[in-house]
Amino acid sequence: MSDNKNIRHKKQAKNVVKKNDMPKKEVSDEELIRSVKDKKSYEAFEKLMSRYERPIYNLSFKFTRNKESAEEVTQDTFLSVFRNLDNFREEASFKTWLYRVATNFALMKIRKNKRLKEVFSDESLLQKDNEIECVSHRKYEPEGILEKVELAEFIGKALSKLSPVYRSAFLLRDIEGFSNQEAADMLGISLSAIKSRVLRARLNIRDYLKGLLED
Numbered sequence: 261m262s263d264n265k266n267i268r269h270k271k272q273a274k275n276v277v278k279k280n281d282m283p284k285k286e287v288s289d290e291e292l293i294r295s296v297k298d299k300k301s302y303e304a305f306e307k308l309m310s311r312y313e314r315p316i317y318n319l320s321f322k323f324t325r326n327k328e329s330a331e332e333v334t335q336d337t338f339l340s341v342f343r344n345l346d347n348f349r350e351e352a353s354f355k356t357w358l359y360r361v362a363t364n365f366a367l368m369k370i371r372k373n374k375r376l377k378e379v380f381s382d383e384s385l386l387q388k389d390n391e392i393e394c395v396s397h398r399k400y401e402p403e404g405i406l407e408k409v410e411l412a413e414f415i416g417k418a419l420s421k422l423s424p425v426y427r428s429a430f431l432l433r434d435i436e437g438f439s440n441q442e443a444a445d446m447l448g449i450s451l452s453a454i455k456s457r458v459l460r461a462r463l464n465i466r467d468y469l470k471g472l473l474e475d
Contacts, residue, residue, distance in 0.1 A: 289354040296345055305345075309338055312355070316362045322431050323366035325420055333369055337362040352445065359436065360446035363428060370424045418468040422461055429457035430465070 287307065295304035313334065320333035340361055348357055419427055432443040433454065444454040 290350065293345065293348065293350070293354060305342055308354075312358055313338070316358065319359065319362055319431070319436060320366050322419070322435065323363070323424070323428065324369055329369050329373070333362060333365045336365045340365070352442075356438070356442050356446065359432070359438070363432065363446045367424060367428060414469055414472055415465070418465040421468055422464060426457050426461040426464065429454055430461035433458045434462070 289308065289311075292304040292308050295301040296308075316337055317330055317334045320337075321327065321330035324330050324333065337358070341358060348354070419430070422430065428447060429443060432438050432446055433440065438446070440451055440454050440458070443458075444451050447454065449457075
């Protein structure tokens with residue numbers, strides 16, 4: 261009998277260990293938002309920030325091509341989101357709403373600063389973090405890595421030649437991967453307008469890259 265009890269105890273102990281070893285389910289954006297709205301939980305908002313701060317900074321940098329401006333856009337975005345989260349109706353995803361806020365701040369920054377419209381330093385044409393992210397998730401031969409980095413540099417230069425109107429459409433649709441409707445909603449334009457801007461941006465980038473290759 262004692263042996264049977266020991267076996268049962270061991271099985272129970274294993275089950276407890278297995279339960280404890282199970283990975284905790286990540287809290288969804290919706291759950292965190294409800295905590296912020298209902299419980300005024302700043303801890304929940306910090307979790308949202310930690311989840312999206314880097315992507316929003318990267319998006320802001322792609323718009324402004326300037327690290328300091330990207331940091332300011334990121335700060336303004338999260339401050340605005342925190343102040344206006346009660347107005348978020350959750351009809352769209354939080355990510356879509358957040359990117360729309362960031363896009364608006366980035367475009368305002370560009371309009372206010374003529375230098376961001378006209379001048380892009382060589383150092384800022386390719387952000388190091390994006391370069392690492394671009395090549396680190398696969399194993400490439402050195403030649404392949406070089407080609408990847410060179411292509412990223414070319415695209416970065418091509419983006420810098422686009423006007424903010426076309427650059428914003430291209431970034432949201434082709435770089436960030438949002439749908440035409442989501443990108444249109446973020447920019448406050450029609451579906452046909454976003455399609456037209458993306459097409460124009462793609463053609464301009466293609467022509468620019470073609471010119472580089474022919475030189």
